Amino acid sequence: MADANVESNALLAELEPTVRGRFLPYFQRVDLRRADVIHSDGQMVEWVYFPLTGLVAVLTQTIAGESVQTGMIGCNGAVGVLEAFGSGRFRSRGEVQIPGTALRVGVGRYREMLHSSPALQAAVEQHLEMLVTEARQLMACNALHPIEGRLSRSILDALDRSCLDRVLPLTQEALAQMLGAQRTSVSGCIAKLQRRGLIRSSRGAIEVLDVARLEQVACDCRVSLALAMEEIWTTPDRQRSASG
Numbered sequence: 001m002a003d004a005n006v007e008s009n010a011l012l013a014e015l016e017p018t019v020r021g022r023f024l025p026y027f028q029r030v031d032l033r034r035a036d037v038i039h040s041d042g043q044m045v046e047w048v049y050f051p052l053t054g055l056v057a058v059l060t061q062t063i064a065g066e067s068v069q070t071g072m073i074g075c076n077g078a079v080g081v082l083e084a085f086g087s088g089r090f091r092s093r094g095e096v097q098i099p100g101t102a103l104r105v106g107v108g109r110y111r112e113m114l115h116s117s118p119a120l121q122a123a124v125e126q127h128l129e130m131l132v133t134e135a136r137q138l139m140a141c142n143a144l145h146p147i148e149g150r151l152s153r154s155i156l157d158a159l160d161r162s163c164l165d166r167v168l169p170l171t172q173e174a175l176a177q178m179l180g181a182q183r184t185s186v187s188g189c190i191a192k193l194q195r196r197g198l199i200r201s202s203r204g205a206i207e208v209l210d211v212a213r214l215e216q217v218a219c220d221c222r223v224s225l226a227l228a229m230e231e232i233w234t235t236p237d238r239q240r241s242a243s244g
């Protein structure tokens with residue numbers, strides 16, 4: 001997917017072509033290879049990544065050493081934008097979960113771009129609002145929704161954000177970490193969804209056979225988040241500044 005289009009990234013797609021064109025010379029196109037750590041826990045952010053394809057997992061570790069996935073960023077956003085705004089330090093681990101391609105820009109240059117462009121500021125603010133909204137929704141989801149609905153939602157979210165069609169190159173272990181659930185519970189749910197003809201599980205991959213029916217099984221957080229995202233991305237005040 002080395003030729004993936006720049007507009008594949010939702011955040012970059014928000015910018016007018018002239019604004020985007022001004023910034024493109026500052027970006028490097030890089031491969032995201034499975035298990036690459038693009039941001040280390042507690043380290044200063046050097047690059048801000050805008051995935052075009054593939055998926056980056058944000059993994060948060062406790063002092064005792066247990067870790068759970070607390071974010072999933074692909075072509076829907078960027079990794080490191082929040083930290084570059086503030087302390088500059090990434091407080092989780094950003095690890096490539098599904099290989100792909102990204103554009104990256106050095107954090108110093110990114111800050112200069114941000115200060116010079118109201119349009120980029122507006123797009124990043126939208127992304128940050130989206131991240132906080134999603135974090136709140138997922139906290140509610142983890143507390144309230146059964147694992148089958150959460151698993152179905154996560155599979156569909158991962159497909160959307162990695163810009164893949166139907167086959168998700170994820171192991172059952174990765175899905176268990178994504179949900180903060182026991183591997184055996186996830187395996188049981190996968191077997192159930194497979195028996196109903198919604199997915200096919202093979203070694204290291206999940207193939208979605210029936211998107212429409214899987215959407216019906218997914219918890220309603222998927223609908224809630226889709227509606228929230230649509231509102232966030234179409235806020236009129238922000239659209240007005242998209243050309244600067």
Ligand SMILES: [Zn+2]
Nearest residue numbers: 141145219221
């Ligand atoms: Zn939910």
